[in-house]
Structure formats: C-alpha cells, structure tokens
Amino acid sequence: MMVLSIVLAVVFSNILGALWYSPVLFVKPWLRSQGLPEDLKPSEAQKKEGMRSMMYNVVTTIITMLVLGHMLAMGYQYFPSFRENAIGASALLGVLVWLGYVVPTTLQAVFFERKNWKTAGINLAYRIIELVGASLLITTIGLK
DSSP states (O other): OHHHHHHHHHHHHHHHHHHHTSTTTTHHHHHHHTTOOTTOOOOHHHHHHHHHHHHHHHHHHHHHHHHHHHHHHHHHHHOHHHHHTHHHHHHHHHHHHIIIIIHHHHHHHHHHHOOOHHHHHHHHHHHHHHHHHHHHHIIIIIOO
C-alpha cells in the first residue's frame, strides 16, 4: 500500500499545482509577481519548455514523496505516540518539513537571488498544502 500512497501523493501534488497556478486560483497574481502580463500567451517554444519543466517537476515530486513517505514510515514504526495519533503526527511532520526545509530555501532565494516576496508567498502557501495533504494521504493509505 505504501507504493500506492506515494503514487497518489504525487498525483495529488500535480493536481493541486495545476489548480493553484491556474486562472481558478493564483495564476494572475503569480504572473504579475513575475512581471509578466496576466494575458500571457506562450509561444510554441515556451510551451515545449513548460512541458519539459513539468516532467522534471514530476521527477522531483516523486523524490519528495518517497522521502516524505520514508520519514512517515520511520515515525510510525519507531514512535508509539505517532501510531496513537497518526493523523495529527503526519500533519505536523508535513508542517515541520515545510518550516524546516521549504521556507528557509525559498527565503534564501528571496534574499540572495532577489526573488519576489509575492511569488515566494504564493509558492510557500502551495507547498504547505502539498506537504500536509501528501503526509495525510501517505499515512491513511500507506501506513496500515
């Protein structure tokens, strides 16, 4: 069941990302934060590059979910209190991974690479929902 939960977490992440960075949610503020027009029409070359980037994203998401699944499995196996409150503990682990790794890395890009604060905020909000949601999926499906 762990493999299924990892696959579902990757699918969840990609569906969430497709919605998050779409006209339904945050594509317009994200485009503005990048200095791009809201009605941006990508060229064929940009579409190809975008598809390549999406494929790389799937690979990195698989890696993220495998590591997250491993961390959750270790918590479940070695800490009885984790098993007693698996839902709360897995959500907390998602928050801690976000807070300890994603936030500092994102903020370092803002500080040193002059990335935009608004872009960082949109991306950070996506990542906390992704990590907590994936943690819950992996725990409820993969750790039985």
